[in-house]
Amino acid sequence: MAGQSVSLGAVTAGQPVLTALQYLRKVEDGGKRGKTWPMDFVPKSWQRRVLKNGVVDLRAWTLCLVNRLRGAIRQRDVFAAPSLRYSDRCAARRVCPKMTAEQTCFCAVFQPQALT
Secondary structure: OHHHOOOEEEOHHHHHHHHHHHHHHHHHOOOOOOOOOOOOOOOHHHHHHHEEOOEEOHHHHHHHHHHHHHHHHHOOOEEEOOOOOOOOHHHHHHHOOOOOOOOOOHHHHHOHHHHO
16 A cells, blocks of 8 residues: 555544554554444445445445545645645644744754754
């Protein structure tokens, strides 16, 4: 899977998708499957396809995850980390409180000791 070679980060809205992706990685690497699969990212429109008679359909769950991951990447809820362009700009503002909403604080990303 392509996600294994790329480190991903997420803002709050993309966290359920990232959690499900990490679970899928664990299962594909031979990890033990839990009784409950992450379902926080599955919208109502997908639930009847993903859950059939109370059992998770692995193919439908994976397809839903890929669909939601694509949308989260396009909305920048999930991004490659570390990244200046697609990162969580709110996190940079918390590190460097003097920056405005339009600015990106490069010193906070590359030189955190410069802020003290």
